[in-house]
Amino acid sequence: MSSSALLIFTHHELGASVHISLFGYSPDYELLTAVLGFVTAVLGFVSFSKSNRLSLLETRIEKLKEYAINHQVLDYQYIDIVLLGPRRCGKTSAAKLWTEAWSDISILKPSENWEVSEISVFELERCEFLDTLFEVNRTMRKELRLRIHDYPGEDRFRLEAIKKIPNLNKPVLLLFFEVDANNAGPISTNANNSYYSRAFMESVEKSPGLASGLAKVIIVFNKCDLITWPEKEARDELARINQDAINRIESLFSGKLETFLISAANNTHMISLLGSASSAALGKEDQKRLDREMRTVFEKRQQ
Ligand SMILES: Nc1nc2c(ncn2[C@@H]2O[C@H](COP(=O)(O)OP(=O)(O)OP(=O)(O)O)[C@@H](O)[C@H]2O)c(=O)[nH]1
């Protein structure tokens, strides 16, 4: 093409027009055609990739909407359950069976640090709501979720727990007692008296709002499989031989106390205990439903 030829391109987003002015010389049509062809190809590609990108975005949004419709939104109501008690009374065994029902508790080692484990036990409600982001109706499921705090049975961990409890929202306290027995029935050990000691009382009394902030306190006699007596007699005898420790606990938490005899080894009253602890946050109807459903869930998990 001649050097005096003037080319003016006007470029729009989805197309282009080309104006050519010639001064004196005839243009090189082959070159001009090639340039025009190239420009058209570039503009065509730009417009193609733009519409391609748009349809890709639309597909992605549709897929996200589909995901949102088909996937429930999970919300949790937590209950904190704190396990305290002397060494070897079975706190970790209980925590394990509640959260991992298949655990072999006979091989458990003494805990070295405190641990928190979680488990959802109950569907509290299910409702539809409008997700304003995707403009679709979605399902929201609210579950009751237990957060189990398991402390090793040493005094320093007991003190640590007492410091932490006031930061929890209406926790339930499970006070485990050591249980032992021989052929003549339950026998007294010093472990409970020394754990639920005067020092324990004082540390609770000194911790402002601890006792009043608790939803419930449950005294737990684990290992009742070791006692061959009928439950009522075993319960009375355990209360008698642990009278001092129980008196101290009653003086701190009267009005909120329950007592359970359980066995982590043969699963006696394990679910009732968990149900009672969980029910601290529920109304009467939900409590009944919780008890029924929890049995089914745990029975299934243990098969
Ligand atoms: N017979 C019998 N043994 C049990 C029962 N529950 C737990 N044990 C055994 O008691 C031992 C101690 O249990 P753990 O659950 O580790 O006790 P813990 O209270 O967590 O002890 P620390 O972590 O040391 O404070 C383990 O050998 C368990 O198998 C029970 O119900 N019956």
Ligand SMILES: [Mg+2]
């Ligand atoms: Mg333990």
